[in-house]
Amino acid sequence: MASQALLTPATPLELQRDVQRKLGQCLLRLQQYEILLKALVAHGDIAGPPAGLQAVRDAQLACAKKKTLGTLVGMLTERHLTSAEEEDSTDEPQGDGGIWFRFRFQVGLDASQHQATTAALKELVDLRNELVHHFLQRFNIWESQGCIDADAYLDACYEAIDGHYLTLRGWAQGMDEARALMASFMSTATFEDLLVNGIAPDGTVDWSASGAVRCLRDAENRLATEGWTLLSTATNWIRAQHPDQHPQRYGCGSWRQVIHESRQFEIRRTVNIEQGCGEVWYRSHQEEASMQGNKSP
Structure with missing residues (x-):
């Protein structure tokens, strides 16, 4: 009798319970996928001034929570899947002349991979809608055969959903690793030099963003006489106010060389008759001075 019981087909109620369990398993995995996707979309492209990055992140998280899976x-x-044939044409954020950070995560795929991945993701959205809205229309789970068909379908669905989840988890882990590397780099003296002084890791200088030019302009704003600033007076002020800023930091032998290399200023040479020596005066290029004036409140 025991062996006969083992061979007895499951009743529709037992089959229904298996279908219910597997449907729930699929929906739970879809929710896990959606939660992870919201986090990746919210954190995968963040830009703004340093002080505002947390607010940008919070706003993007709140926005992502309201989006449907399809969106x-x-x-x-x-935003995050690119093919080798595409160029990133997204406009860079435009700041107001201050410091602006951007972290953007992208997955590079070849053309065939990109096409296949995009199609597979669309199929995932269709699958989700089928399970949520049309499952009972498709399968009559009050009959044994309907339960058997639904059971096989749900097995295939879970395999597909789980595959997407594992892929997305791998991308999210890659994004987290990239963010950790960026955070580690931002704590180094090299990053401070890049951020504060405009000195790249290879030693090249972005003069317009450099601390040296910033100091020369600060001195100019305080010490200019009829639009021109005596270089010796400016450098004395810089040594007193910003002792960490010196020409050697930028690979220059003198402040005159800084002015020459930066190409941010005009130079005028005069003779001090009383002291019997030459003097060097500088001022910002007039186009630059006009732009700075326009940005002033």
Whole structure:
């Protein structure tokens, strides 16, 4: 009798319970996928001034929580999946002349991978809608055969959903690793030099963003006489106010060389008759001075 019981087909109620369990398993995995996708979309492209980055992040998280899976998948494919044939044409954020950070995570795919991944993600959204809205229309789970068909379908669905989840988790881990590397770099003296002084890791200088030029302009604002600033007076002020700023930091032998290399200033040479020596005066290029004036409140 025991062996006969083992061979007895499951009743529709037992089959229904298996279907219910597997449907729940699929929906839970979809929710895990959606939660992870919201986090990736919210953190995958953050830009703004340093003091405002947390507010930007919080706003993007709040916005992502309101998006449907279809919208989130669209954001993922448009912003974070790129093919070798595409060029990133997204405009860079425009600041007001201050410091601006941007962290952007992207997955590079070849053309065939990009096409296949985009199609697979669309199929995932369709699958989710089928499970949530049309499952009972498709399968009659009050009959044994309907339960058997639904059971096999749900097995295939879970395999597909889980595959997408594992892929997305790998991308999210890659993004977290990139963010950790960026945070580590931002704590180094090399990053401070890049941020504060405009000195790249290879030693090249972005003069317009350099601390040396910033100091020369600060001195100019305080010490100019009829639009021109005596270089010796400016350098004395810089040594007193910013002792860490010196020409050697930028690979220059003198402040005159800094002015020459930066190409941010005009130079005028005069003779001090009383002291019997030459003097060097400087001022910002007039176009630059006009732009700075326009930015002033």
